[in-house]
Amino acid sequence: MVFSSLLFIYLFFAVTMFIYCYVGTIQKKNVVLLVSSLIFYAWGGPKYLVLLLLMALISWFSALQIHHFRNNLLLKRLCLVIGIGLQLALLGYFKYAGFILENVKRITGFPEVIPEIVLPIGISFYTFQLISYVVDVYRQEVEPQKKYWLVLLYCSLFHQCIAGPIVRYKDVAREIEHRRPKIPEIGRGINRFTIGLVKKAVFANSCAQIADMMLPEAVIRFNSVPALGLWLGALMYMLQIYLDFSAYSDMAIGMGLMIGFHYKENFNYPYISNTVTEFWRRWHISLSSFFRDYVYIPLGGNRKGEKRTILNLFIVWALTGLWHGSSWNFVLWGLYYFIFLVLEKKILLKKIEHLPKAVHHIYTLIVVYFGWIIFKFTDLSRVGLMLKGMFGLNHNGFISLEVAMTFKNNIFFIIVALIACTPLASNGYKWMCRQCKTVAVFKYLRRVIEIVGPVFLLMLATMALVGNSYNPFLYFQF
Known part of the structure; x- marks a missing residue:
């Protein structure tokens, strides 16, 4: 269930x-x-x-x-x-x-x-x-x-x-x-639950369908996907895994609020990060803080010299990868982040600190993007095939009619899914709430959103779920 x-x-x-x-x-x-x-x-x-x-x-x-x-x-x-x-x-x-x-x-x-x-x-x-x-x-x-x-x-x-x-x-x-839950918190909980439900039923499931189409399980079909299809598939998987897992956390936090439990935030819009270090402060916060407080700090943290600090980081990130699954790709994924975190600490941040924030952000997204490719495939040979194909070395061309039509038919969905991974909507709602004291129309609009919004989102999610048998949560496997 x-x-x-x-x-x-x-x-x-x-x-x-x-x-x-x-x-x-x-x-x-x-x-x-x-x-x-x-x-x-x-x-x-x-x-x-x-x-x-x-x-x-x-x-x-x-x-x-x-x-x-x-x-x-x-x-x-x-x-x-x-x-x-x-x-x-x-x-x-x-x-x-x-x-x-x-x-x-x-x-x-x-x-x-x-x-x-x-x-x-x-x-x-x-x-x-x-x-x-x-x-x-x-x-x-x-x-x-x-x-x-x-x-x-x-x-x-x-x-x-x-x-x-x-x-x-x-x-x-x-x-x-x-x-003893308070009425406003119950309302917040219902709202948070329905937001998470839509994030999962509408966005994550749709991203998963496109990702699975572009990155099929069958090796024969996978080898025939052109370069742009592989890039698109990796992008949709990147969106899927965030929308899927953060949706579950949203629903858990929402249900907790409904009965008086206050669970801490588990995601804080990680894809807006400007460094890999920041990404891991925003992604799966409860897991990161667990390894920090119960593994990294007891091992000595950064208090016992540079070499010991690097060793402690190595242990933590090897365990972080292994926690996600009993496969070498997860270990490799953890060590992949270990390398970038150490490089940032020692070299990269000093080299790029004077560059525009946009450059920092693009660099971080590129690292995370390729990290999810390692994460997705438990068969490391498929990681190699994926990377070769993305750069045109599988001789399947750059684009096909199927890929072009998939991209064209889903372009507006992809844009909305990208926006859903940012705090744009949340910040807009907070701005409107601040204006309620001075602008009467925003006050009434806020009431309408708080009353009608959860009902509308529940109906939207229900329509998406009716007849849809494709509905797994990615993190159930961990």
Whole structure:
């Protein structure tokens, strides 16, 4: 079940919210959320619900023991290592065991048969949440939760369990047991949810269809795509992955606001960045901040000299790539960004600092554009074919009638999709809100937008989803 499905919107979420609003106390509301979240998770794989229950139990018990031995550093650290070690071992088995065995087989020829291990939905996200909870208790930044079922609620909450954002316990600890949503926040939540829904159902899905047309899975068809088709396909994939993932975060944040949870922003218009460093401050913020606070800084950050700083960055970006999937292209993608971040820090920013901002922006977009090509293809040979074809080395020409017609038929959509990746519409709305105090017509227009807007967006998304079976979220695979 995905957020952008009619089943979720008009049945699961509607019924959950109706029951949630009907029950009285916060404890009963939490029970409703927990039951609905477990049903939501089990929908995608009932047998892996046991794994989620187990990992929540490990973190709950580890945090309690860490707190119990808070005055005994040795036992406290032992509980931390065991707790996190078990979490990472489970994540490693389900996500990386097959990958490791495949590489061992290439070198040694053994084992003959590699078992197929299905990746549990959302395991990368809820594992990191549970690790951050245990570490924060160890650092005494938050008190341990004495009730197991509330730790389970924290990591399984259907808003953000299977595709983020990665929510830290200390950011929602108080809201789990003491929250009271305000009417304006509920309105903001509904608006944010419908914006994310349209971003996914209308924009991301349409970008995906064009990207898949220009970058087909079949190698024979892929090799026949002319250069402009490959450039167009990579552009549409670049738009798709942002619109898809940020849409999920928008909907998660919106649903949280509707019931009193305040999840932090996960995207801040990354494609307007002027450096690669800035891009990663704006892209998937919850993941970047996790690696910064729980890997980079504990390794020493930039406090132990230049060589150690570079090593720490290398480790972080290798892990960032590997987090996204058990394939060498993801590792290469992470190290690709490591190289540019180090180059920026040491050379590039000093070389281009006097150039116009437009040059900075174009440079950043080029780096990100080619980065997504590495990210997309788990088969690295296809990355090579893609790059050769883009520069006319596959001998398929520059353009074909199919590519020309696809571009011509979708030119206005592409322009609107590009605008949707910028804060232009958001800034326009904020400007209008500032004018409400002095211009009466803007005041009435704002009211109309706030009332009619979510209804219109919901109808638009519904029309896009009716009969459309192509509706995956990219980050479900991670």
